[in-house]
Amino acid sequence: MKHSRYSVVIIGSGIAGLYAALKISDMLKLPEGILLITKSTLENCNSYYAQGGIVGVLKENTDDDVEKHVSDTLKAGAGLSEEDIVRFISEKSDEIIKDLDKCGVEFDKNERGEYMLTLEAAHSVKRILHSGGDATGKGIEVALLKKVLEDPNIEIYENSMATELMINNESCCQGVIVFNKETRSLEAVHSPAVVLATGGMGQLYKYTTNPDVATGDGVALAYSAGAEIRDIEFVQFHPTTLVNKNSDERFLISEAVRGEGAKLVFEDGTRFMSKYDCREELAPRDIVTRAIFKEMEDNNLDNVYLDATRIGVEKLQKRFPTISKNCKNIGIDISKDYIPVAPAAHYSMGGVMTSIEGKTTISGLYAIGEAASTGLHGANRLASNSLLECVVCAYELANYLTFVNLSVPNLVDKAIFDEIQKFEEPCELFEGDLVELKQKLKDLMWKNVGIFRDEESLKFALSEIEKIKAQFPIQHRYESIEEYEFRNMLINAQLIAKAALERKESRGGHYRLDYVDKSARGKHSEIVKFEKEYSC
Incomplete structure (x- = not known):
């Protein structure tokens, strides 16, 4: 090496x-x-x-x-x-x-x-x-x-x-x-x-x-x-991302569009945010996201719409050239047409x-x-x-x-030497379908550790993550970046689901259907790991 x-x-x-x-x-x-x-x-x-x-x-x-x-x-x-x-x-x-x-x-x-x-x-x-x-x-x-x-x-x-x-x-x-x-x-x-x-x-x-x-x-x-x-456990789902029925990819429709006056509506132009918050479209992201998602679930919709037509052609083109271009690529003129939007995972x-x-x-x-x-x-x-x-x-x-000694040690101690030696040893080659496993994990997290959560969904997610881990060995060495990434995704998915299960309240980006109230005093969740679970 x-x-x-x-x-x-x-x-x-x-x-x-x-x-x-x-x-x-x-x-x-x-x-x-x-x-x-x-x-x-x-x-x-x-x-x-x-x-x-x-x-x-x-x-x-x-x-x-x-x-x-x-x-x-x-x-x-x-x-x-x-x-x-x-x-x-x-x-x-x-x-x-x-x-x-x-x-x-x-x-x-x-x-x-x-x-x-x-x-x-x-x-x-x-x-x-x-x-x-x-x-x-x-x-x-x-x-x-x-x-x-x-x-x-x-x-x-x-x-x-x-x-x-x-x-x-x-x-x-x-x-x-x-x-x-x-x-x-x-x-x-x-x-x-x-x-x-x-x-x-x-x-x-x-x-x-x-x-x-x-x-x-x-x-x-x-x-x-x-x-x-x-x-x-606190994952932010952005309320407005562009829905393209031909792809799962979601392009962000910036908060700034609502800041300039765009309104959330159904296909017939009816607004709905006043039911959820007095700040309507300018409420915090978690509130707007849950409102949109609830309306989609209650009305069996794939998306709601963002009406930016009232902003005006000149301002839209000047302030939002990237959004205008991406919408135009799928046949939407944001100065005339409603923008189909739905929430998507955005920030941790x-x-x-x-x-x-x-x-x-x-x-x-x-x-x-x-x-x-x-x-x-x-x-x-x-x-x-x-x-x-x-x-x-x-x-x-x-x-x-500027106050830290940044000299590189000349000698490598035993713990690091032993760790490096592990990488010289062969590990089990993964021969399964990584694309399929990755999609399974992404679907699992969206449905069970997403915008709305509860004990049943979180326990199910943790159980399914263990099953995926049984098919994909957690180890030191792989043959591709994609495999290293998937190892990290499994670790993070488990961390989020466990922390979400432990937090028995609803707060910010974490919303429990079985614990809808916020506890009187907010506490941070803290997770520490000392032992490694790598198979080789």
């Missing part, structure tokens, strides 16, 4: 990973450089598809302030957001937005050069910045990627997947095992700082806005290494438990972005807070690492 050494290893090429790499390179003189690992191409990540925007509590916006943003976030978080974390991230937003601007991000501005701010659901004032109308994630990703590619301190592995963390005798992370898709070879990458920036896990569900790489690899890696996982509020700097419960292991649970989102994420969290926490991580 090949061995290599880096001062910092970052796993993931979304906004969190790219910004962390740039800031670490700016702030530190590293003896052995930075390695950025991505299991696909650099731009294939959740960040690239983020439409809604990024929150900015800007000093020049006299209608807004930190306290308003904190209040909005805490309300959406349903009692589980950590107020000190929320306030810290909000206070940093002005500085971070200005820094992204300097990095080359082309935020939408008016003719006077001022940032154009918009309103989204559950925000009390206009504070959302966009790039390219409805392509904010892409705008930020492209700008950061350009700078990363120009940075001589950052080396990049594409089509390479982190498969296991290397934990020493003192329970410290000292590197990662990497599988190269093209050569099918393994490499032991030794490093005193490993950063998980692996994004979400929407691919656990039949319907999702996430790209095919979103399999929750960081959470599965951290859990298998013994890190604490928090609030993993829980993840690897971290501090604001990304520190996990394992020394030397860090997590940022959607893979992390910082305490910002609580039980339900406020729209457009996620991109802000990515960049603030990436910056704080870089700042924290």
